[in-house]
Amino acid sequence: MSSSIRTSRRQFIKTTGATGLALGLPTIWTQRASAAGQLTVADNGGALGPIMRTAFYDPFEKETGIRIVNVAHESDPVTQFKLSVDSGSHIWDLAMVTPDNVLRLTGQKNYLAPLDIASSDGAGILPGMLTNNWFGFSIYGVVMAYRTDKFPKAAPAGWRDYWDTAKFPGRRALFRSPIGLFENALLADGVAPKDIYPINVERALKSLDKIHSSINVWWANGAQNTQLLQSGEVDLSDTWNARALAAISAGAPVKIVWEGTYNVDGWSIPIGTPNLKQAQQFVRFCMRADRQAQYSSLVANGPSNSNAYKLIDPARAELLPTFPRNLERLTRRDTAWWGKNFDSANEKFQEWLLNA
Known part of the structure; x- marks a missing residue:
């Protein structure tokens, strides 16, 4: 390893040490290629890693x-990326990011190639x-x-039926977070999908007032949500489609x-990577x-290429969010609105949970 690389590595660890981000760097740096024959890709990790390797890497x-x-x-x-x-x-050539991450990476300064x-x-x-970055x-x-x-x-x-406890009695669960929950509360209150954003927080909370006493479990993570549905502890719940599947x-x-x-999760390329052409190729x-x-045959997330459905088993396809019939009833999350309003909306939601 050259002295310039050692100095750069020490500088990065010093810079990130306060946030604990240097913990995984020795492995990353020993594997990092100086030649164009290798790309370092940052993904969400966990169980997704082997699936990404099979489908893409x-x-x-x-x-x-x-x-x-x-x-x-x-x-x-975002912090690691910056x-x-x-x-x-340049420890990464590509990173798996969401649209709200992109907004934060292009706001005051552009970090994306x-x-x-x-x-x-x-x-x-x-x-x-597909955007330019x-x-x-x-x-x-x-x-x-x-x-x-x-x-x-x-x-x-x-x-609306979920909110109708007389017609559809049963044990209910909801996610303990306003993201997604507020949108669904507004749909239950008769708001048209095209009018969900900007979110009327007060109206969403008033809608939740009507169902609060009938919520038996406020779930906190995906594994808990799957277990609630699988065990029959609850009869209805909001969910991430992969957890229901x-x-x-x-x-x-x-x-x-x-x-x-x-x-949506997607790919962005850090500006300045020496392997830009190869990253774009990936x-x-x-x-x-x-x-x-192949990716959507292994994980319950939908493809963004509609032609992929010609290659996916029809029974599997019907359980994916971008299957045309399913996508028709889904509204894309306004990540820009949530980026600006999450803190205030979450504060009101947590206060509502305590006092409702």
Whole structure:
């Protein structure tokens, strides 16, 4: 390792030490390639890592000869992303980010390199999934699920039905966070999907007033949500579609109601990476229908390339959020609104939870 690289590495660790972000750097730096034959990709880690390798990393390596080293970033990668660019260390060539991450990475200073992908090259890509600095490939929904053994005949068909405890009695659960919950509360109150944003927080809370006494569990994480549905502890719940599918895959009599919102994970490239052309090549690779089809066959997130559905088993396709019939009833989350208003909205929500 050259002295300049050692100095850059020490400087980065010193810069990030206060936030604890240096913990994983020794592994990253020993694996980091100086040649153009390797890309370091930061993804969400955990169980997703092997799926990403099967669907994207290994096939890209086989096709191009460019090695992919994947590392897990923090749940909120923005600080790591900025420090990597500002320090000049360039420990990542690509990172998996959400639209709200992109807003924070282009606000006061631009941290994102261009993808150099013309819109005309995005055949089959859903609207809004390809910009000059971000490509969204993994779509997940915030929807409703219910136990079919509890509702064998008349079943809830939307959020208005969830709020109708007389017609659809049963144990209920909701996520202990305003994101997604406020949108669904407004849908239950009769707000049209096109009018959800900007969110009327007071109206959302008044809608929640009507259902609060009937909520048996306020769940805090995805694993808990799956367990609630799978065990039958609750009969209806809001859910992330992947968590409902996990219960279904385990044999639980659960059905998803496709009404709610969706959000997207995608790729952005840190500005200044010495492997820009190879990183752009990898993003193009992830746009392909065959790659996205394999990804969505392994994880319950929907593809952004509509042509992928020609390659996905029909029974599986119907359980994905971008399946045309499902997507029709989903509204894309306004991450710009949440970015500006989350703190105040969450404060009001937490106060409501304590006092309702």
